[in-house]
Amino acid sequence: MPASVTITRKKTRPPSPARAAQKKFMLRLYVAGTTPRSAQAILDAQKLCQQHLGGRFKLEVIDIYQRPALARDEQIIAVPTLVRRLPQPLRKLVGDLSNAERVLVGLDLLVRGEN
Amino acid sequence: MKKRGDQRKTNPATLPKAPTGIQGLDDITEGGLPLGRPTLICGCAGSGKTLFAIEFLVRGAMEYNEPGVFMAFEETSEELAQNVASLGFDLKDLAAQKRMIVDFVSIQRSEILETGEYDLEGLFVRLGYAIDSIGAKRVVLDSLETLFSGLSNGAILRAELGRLFHWLKAKGVTAVITAERGDGKLTRHGLEEYVSDCVILLDNRVSNQFATRRVRVVKYRGSRHGTDEYPFLIGERGLSVLPITSVGLTHEAPTDRIPSGVPRLDTMLGGKGYFRGSSILVSGTAGTGKTSLSAHLIDATCRRGERSLVFLFEESPSQLLRNMRSIGLDLDLWMRKGLLLLHAARPTLYGLESHLVTMHKVTDEFKPNVVVMDPVTNLSSGGTVNEAKSLLTRLIDYFKTKQITTFFTSLTAGERSEEATDIGISSLMDTWLLVRDMESNGERNRVLYVLKSRGMAHSNQVREFRLTNRGIDLVDVYVGPGGVLTGTARLAQQAREAADQQACEVAFLTRKRQLDRNCLALSSQIKALHLDLENAQEELKKISAQEQFRTATDAQVRAVMARARYADPLANGAHPTNAHPRKEV
Numbered sequence: 151m152p153a154s155v156t157i158t159r160k161k162t163r164p165p166s167p168a169r170a171a172q173k174k175f176m177l178r179l180y181v182a183g184t185t186p187r188s189a190q191a192i193l194d195a196q197k198l199c200q201q202h203l204g205g206r207f208k209l210e211v212i213d214i215y216q217r218p219a220l221a222r223d224e225q226i227i228a229v230p231t232l233v234r235r236l237p238q239p240l241r242k243l244v245g246d247l248s249n250a251e252r253v254l255v256g257l258d259l260l261v262r263g264e265n
Numbered sequence: 266m267k268k269r270g271d272q273r274k275t276n277p278a279t280l281p282k283a284p285t286g287i288q289g290l291d292d293i294t295e296g297g298l299p300l301g302r303p304t305l306i307c308g309c310a311g312s313g314k315t316l317f318a319i320e321f322l323v324r325g326a327m328e329y330n331e332p333g334v335f336m337a338f339e340e341t342s343e344e345l346a347q348n349v350a351s352l353g354f355d356l357k358d359l360a361a362q363k364r365m366i367v368d369f370v371s372i373q374r375s376e377i378l379e380t381g382e383y384d385l386e387g388l389f390v391r392l393g394y395a396i397d398s399i400g401a402k403r404v405v406l407d408s409l410e411t412l413f414s415g416l417s418n419g420a421i422l423r424a425e426l427g428r429l430f431h432w433l434k435a436k437g438v439t440a441v442i443t444a445e446r447g448d449g450k451l452t453r454h455g456l457e458e459y460v461s462d463c464v465i466l467l468d469n470r471v472s473n474q475f476a477t478r479r480v481r482v483v484k485y486r487g488s489r490h491g492t493d494e495y496p497f498l499i500g501e502r503g504l505s506v507l508p509i510t511s512v513g514l515t516h517e518a519p520t521d522r523i524p525s526g527v528p529r530l531d532t533m534l535g536g537k538g539y540f541r542g543s544s545i546l547v548s549g550t551a552g553t554g555k556t557s558l559s560a561h562l563i564d565a566t567c568r569r570g571e572r573s574l575v576f577l578f579e580e581s582p583s584q585l586l587r588n589m590r591s592i593g594l595d596l597d598l599w600m601r602k603g604l605l606l607l608h609a610a611r612p613t614l615y616g617l618e619s620h621l622v623t624m625h626k627v628t629d630e631f632k633p634n635v636v637v638m639d640p641v642t643n644l645s646s647g648g649t650v651n652e653a654k655s656l657l658t659r660l661i662d663y664f665k666t667k668q669i670t671t672f673f674t675s676l677t678a679g680e681r682s683e684e685a686t687d688i689g690i691s692s693l694m695d696t697w698l699l700v701r702d703m704e705s706n707g708e709r710n711r712v713l714y715v716l717k718s719r720g721m722a723h724s725n726q727v728r729e730f731r732l733t734n735r736g737i738d739l740v741d742v743y744v745g746p747g748g749v750l751t752g753t754a755r756l757a758q759q760a761r762e763a764a765d766q767q768a769c770e771v772a773f774l775t776r777k778r779q780l781d782r783n784c785l786a787l788s789s790q791i792k793a794l795h796l797d798l799e800n801a802q803e804e805l806k807k808i809s810a811q812e813q814f815r816t817a818t819d820a821q822v823r824a825v826m827a828r829a830r831y832a833d834p835l836a837n838g839a840h841p842t843n844a845h846p847r848k849e850v
Contacts, residue, residue: 182386214387218394225371226387228416232380244416245381256378 175199175207175257176236182229183215187246191230194247202259232256280487283331283403283439286324287317289506293482293491298463303430303440305460307452308467313478313499314443316352317467318405319345320503321441323354325403326364331439333403334395335367336388338411342367352503366395372415379417385425389432401438408443413454430459451483462486468494477618477652480506496655498622516666518542518720523569523635523670526561529739530698530713533728535721539696541634542668543719544661546641546691548675549700553711554732555674556580558698559637560589560596561737562672566635567599574633575607576624578643582607593735606631612643617656620644624660628669636664641673641690654690661693695719700730703751710752712742729755 179195181188192211199207214221214229224233225242234241234257243256282296291297298304298321308314322333337345345367346356359365368391396404409429412422433440442460447453457464464483469476479494497506522537531538539545539562547555563573577585585607589596599605608627612620628636638644645653657673664671675690691697697716702709711730715723728739729751743750743758750758 180387182384182390187382187384214390218390221387222368222391222394226391227370227372227385227412228383228388229386230383231387240376242377243380244377245379245383248381252378252380256380 173206173237175203175234176210177207178210178212178224178233178235180212180214180221180224180226180229180231180233183213188213188230190248191232191246194250194253195232198247198250198253202254202257282488283325284329285321286328287320287504287506289495289497290480290504293480293495293506294463294485295489298439298441299485299488300439301434301437302462303433303442303460304463304465305442305444305452305457306465306467307444307446307457309446309469312446312467312469313497313504314467315340315345315407316349316499317465317504318407318441318443319349319354319356320352322365322403322405323349323356323359324503325439326359331402332364332399333366333405334392334399334401334438335365335405335407336392336395337367337369337407338372339408341369345369352499352501354503363399366399366401368392368395370411372411374415377415383418383421385412385422385429388425389429393436396436396438404433404436404438404440406440406442408445409456410444410452410454426456427459467497477616496618496621496652498618500622501626516542516662517668519668524565525558526563526565527558527737527739529728530558530737533715533724533726533739534696534718535723537721539670540720541670542665543695544665544671544673544693545696545698546673546675546694547698547700548677550677550702553700553702554730554737555676555700556585556639557589557592557594557732557737558700559639559672559674560585560592560594562635563596563599563605563637564594567596567602567604570604571634572631573599573605573635573637574628574631575605575637575639576627577607577609577639578612579640580609582609591734592732592737606633612645617644617652621656621659625663628664628667633669635670635672637672637674639674640676642676657690658693691717703749705750706752706754708752708754712749712751713739 177195177199179192181191195209195211199209212220214226220226226233228244230244230246232243232247232253234243237258241256241258243253245252247253279296281300282294282298283300284291284297285294306314306317319335322335325331325333335345340348342356342360349356356365356367360367370388370391392404395401409426412426413419416422430440430442442456444452444454444456446466447455451457451464451466461484463485466481466483468479468481470479471477478497478499480497481494482490482492495506497504519541521541522539523541524531524538525534545562547558549555559575563575566573575585580588586596586600596605600607606627608623610620610623641653641657644656661671673690673694694717696718698713699716700711700713703712704710711732712727713730714727715725717723727742727744727749729742731738731740740755743755745758
């Protein structure tokens with residue numbers, strides 16, 4: 151395993167999170183307008199990514215009011231939704247990202263049940 | 266204030282409605298679903314919710330020029346298009362014409378992880394986008410409850426659903442929301458709490474191993490509606506609800522008549538036969554000739570070049586043809602000419618609803634003038650008696666609107682009164698003939714009478730009903746002091762009467778001869794007396810003449826003697842006495 155893994159809270163290294171962590175993350179955050187909840191979600195997402203992915207991520211923020219067709223194509227129902235497009239498989243994290251641990255689990259950056 | 270008043274004027278007392286276009290449903294709901302409001306359709310799996318919803322949209326787009334959005338939570342648009350293609354709905358074509366949008370909402374639990382608070386604005390945006398892109402007036406959400414399986418925060422979902430329904434109302438779209446039936450509740454997740462304007466329940470119940478679909482309007486705020494459970498079918502052209510009240514009893518009543526095929530029966534029916542488009546019921550016990558009566562009607566109809574359709578529930582077509590041949594009716598001929606169609610099906614083959622569909626379908630295709638159902642009583646073995654009755658009611662209404670004359674035979678149980686057993690359907694019938702057995706003197710004879718026949722002066726007489734090798738023959742029964750007699754009893758009575766008649770004649774003749782002789786004797790007596798009279802008169806004459814002559818002679822003699830004695834002439838010319846002349850002398 152290369153030494154460039156940035157996850158520090160991990161004690162064991164199960165294969166999938168480890169592999170996932172090495173790859174570049176393509177993330178999309180869908181929000182609805184400029185509500186406080188949207189703003190908070192954007193901030194939280196950026197903070198988490200910075201913390202846990204360093205420079206290995208691309209975060210795209212999409213306002214579904216501006217691009218409703220995209221919301222349809224990406225099967226967005228609830229907002230905010232953070233979509234992990236890469237690495238596969240596709241994951242949708244529904245909610246305002248206030249529960250950081252669940253976000254990390256959802257992004258395969260943290261194995262469930264740890265810590 | 267002024268604005269409010271205007272609004273009131275534009276909102277009439279009756280709720281504005283969006284017609285569904287689903288056959289029969291708009292009759293129950295008196296016009297359709299509440300316009301611009303959400304309607305909840307609930308039902309168990311397989312009860313036809315999705316089909317109901319899609320037909321609402323398709324009819325709206327095709328017939329009422331109201332584009333629609335279908336939000337599918339369970340099926341992809343391809344699956345949906347395939348599923349309804351069999352009903353003749355081309356969703357892709359409608360989508361291409363921008364009259365319909367199918368938006369598949371995929372909620373995969375495995376993909377979704379909840380990380381905090383959220384709302385369903387995504388759904389709203391998608392729905393709003395779809396509605397605005399084609400100017401939709403109708404929306405279907407099928408089925409919202411999938412949200413509950415995809416997202417776990419019930420509190421958020423509930424709040425959002427409440428908001429969704431308000432939003433739909435604000436958008437002014439007529440929405441149909443489908444939901445799964447729950448235990449003891451209308452829907453599993455209590456959606457009925459949010460959709461309060463109109464709730465329709467679909468049901469697919471199995472009784473006697475037959476499944477029947479039913480629809481019921483549970484609630485319709487601000488409108489009258491039919492409250493019963495109405496059977497409905499998923500046929501080849503979509504749903505059709507068949508409410509009894511659907512046909513508003515407005516069918517035309519033709520005045521022309523069609524002969525029954527039995528001339529003397531026509532005579533009993535005011536001389537001309539049945540009314541065209543009327544319903545005729547023949548009830549009777551087994552073997553009383555009900556089918557034969559129907560065969561006569563078929564024969565007479567086909568002879569005129571009109572078409573007959575027979576639904577057989579008991580006999581196979583070839584059996585019927587053979588049996589009718591034995592009474593001299595060649596129905597084969599009409600089959601070959603394409604004027605007669607025999608449609609045989611066991612009542613137990615499938616449920617009543619399916620029978621109804623089949624009968625509708627066959628009738629629509631064949632376009633008969635006369636429809637015979639033989640025997641109609643067997644239908645109840647495909648369901649309960651009530652169901653069979655409701656089916657019949659709907660059938661009769663249907664046939665009457667098409668001015669098809671219907672002829673039903675009804676098998677009645679021997680021990681019960683014929684009139685009581687058919688009481689259920691008899692009120693639907695215009696003409697009711699009763700064929701029954703009369704058992705006496707060790708034989709059974711059939712009699713027929715007209716129990717009722719609306720709109721014509723019909724005979725009140727009982728006729729003896731005979732099946733001969735030249736068809737049905739109606740004979741006057743013997744009605745006399747000995748009661749009503751049929752069969753050999755009638756023949757015996759007739760013979761007895763003839764004998765009596767003869768005896769009377771003989772007695773009369775004897776008596777006549779006797780009296781003649783008496784007369785003769787009396788007149789000969791009269792003759793004899795006449796002769797006696799003549800004798801007596803002659804005698805009288807004779808003795809009178811003698812006396813005259815004697816007197817005259819006596820006077821002459823005395824005159825001569827007086828002259829001889831020179832006696833004075835008598836003063837008076839009277840006879841002189843012997844003394845005086847002597848004295849004078």
